[in-house]
Amino acid sequence: MQSRQHKTASFLSAHPVFTRAEFAAAFGHPASAANVTSLLRHHLRAGNIKRVSREVFAAVPAHMAAERMVIDRFAAASKLRPDGVLGFHSALELHGIAYSEFNEVQLISAGRTERVDLPFGACRFVTPAKALAATGKANYLTATMDRQGVTVRVTAVERTVVDVLHRPELAGGGEEVLKSLDLVRYLDPAKVADYVELLDNRSLASVSGWWLEKRRAALGVSDDVLARLRTRLPRSKHYALGAEPGHAVLVEPWRVLLPAQAVDAAFEGV
Template identity: 35%
Template sequence: MKHETFFRKHPVFTGEEFNDHLASLGKTGPRTRESLLNYHRNTGHVILIRRGLYAVIPIGADTDSYPVDPFLVAAKLTADAVLSYHTALEVHGYAYSIREHLTYSASRPVSPVTFRSHVFRGVRYPQSLCRAEKVDFGVTTVDRAGLEVRVTSLERTLVDVLDRPALSGSWEEIWRSLEAIEFFDLEKVVEYALLLGNATTIAKVGFYLEQHRESLMVEESHLKPLRDHRPRQPHYLDSSNRKSGKVVGDWNLVVPVGLLKRTWGEVL
């Protein structure tokens, strides 16, 4: 019963967390942990996700089909994992579509993990944040099954998905997801964009805000610091997918015509 309380409160848990639980009961040592975990795995009460990471299955439930929250899995793949990019949009409830690829940020991500139908991919924190010692800028927590999960805020997520669009899908997916969000703290958006220090990303953020000036109540005071740091020469909106487009002079961005006109078929 002592272990049942732990399992109930930790539907997904790490070996270190189980160690701490055993230590609180006065039980220590790797053999104790391994024998207990092996017992619960043999009974189907605990399943292995990857080395050092486990999920709890209610007694009597099917170990192959009982749902395991993939966001909890992603959040526990490293000690400092932060759900980010499109996955953050999903957690916040604003993703236009649901993906089976989940993304988290960490200082040292583990190799990609496949569990059931999901693939978990970690990316390193941006170097600019590491240099400034601000990797936690715009990181918040949400409750998932009684556990606190770290996730990027809406403001950081807006900038991140524009910074690395390949991690969030097509431009239609990105635009439709972001447009579902009715409010941003624009001061935080600008601060984070400037903190990343990438001129192209800064221009993309400025372009997005200007495109939604009325709905997001964007003021010139938000756009000017971004405009001051735009690229000196035109840059593609997506450097990895250099399709022809129209130069938006205010931001020195080459933007696909399909995105400007919202004819999504031309963007995909």
Template identity: 35%
Template structure:
């Protein structure tokens, strides 16, 4: 059975998708699928990424050098994967830099996957979201090469990268990336902050929004509800760097001078 129709419609595919195609064509036997995959691998038309996941090599390209969309790979690395953190910023076109490490949210245990120069890592969905059944809160769908994939919205991404900055990089990367976003739905940002139930994260989000209230057109009155959820005692913006910095009383947050002055360096 020829797979030209299937391969022409998939840049990246899972064994499950192939099985469905073969079943619709009246040949759903595992032996048939195995023979087809073996044949097309030998022909240089498909590349194994990990068990059960393949990338398609376009006609005229070589397996070792053919381009593979890293976002499609990440989206199909496991069921219900959600592009998140710096990877979401990149997908939305808001990242200051391009990384070869990609992150996705998952409710399953996942080992890192290495493919060429890419490293794809799963990050557990926060417990507070799982407890509330809100794993997909502020997750949007986008079509890419005909495939619907999931990615965190810019509002959720704003909060996520401040909640887990180590998954995004330096604070210069975080600040410059978030500063490229022209608009945030503040109500959605606040709703997500409350779902996370993390006082330090609430303070970090409030601090960032206040620092950029003019460009984002945010009034102090809009930030007032967020202050109720800030820590009752001073917390460090960078938990691993518990020294130096200045206290921003409004948010009970101790912020390093590098961030206050935007004299950038690797401060994580």
């Protein structure tokens, strides 16, 4: 008994957030075993762990009441699905380039698209771009980070920039995206172009090219990168970043219609 208690304490110390399968494996049991259910129930009643979702749990630090514990939302969300990658506004936050903080976490996963409320807040599941799924590159331009001892996967800055320009509604809207991207101090412009080419989305080439040209001096964007994106422009102008008819400014070289504030000097990132 003492040995199992010691093993449990060691596991919980090393796994601030864990799945049922990880817990079962540590004790040499199949994940579906009844004794795993019994053990988890025991530790839930004892206040040693806190349930995050049906299959995910958080370890409660010694001498702390479970109800007072604050679960790291990014660490917890990363465990919800095996293929989960933190993206969009969550990625902006993790890279330190978010203008505002959100309560919602966005997790990219091939599973069902949904928004669920969990003990750490809301989590929105977003399916990866079709081009990534089709080519088996769901983890393209991703990186790992440590969150309180938990390794989480997050979209790299270059992919995050393109993703939030493409779907600003998943990052707080156009204004939040623009203000956040003004905080970008380093990225590889060529990787932005690589990702846009992989997605094969002409409207994305348009808005990404506009943004890179706007930040050209600060980010060291070469003529070659801009030229690559210009070859992929759509044939006709289109709306981006939440722009609406009658309230949009056309940026002719990039064939993109943007909200007025997007092309205002206040958003030039100087």
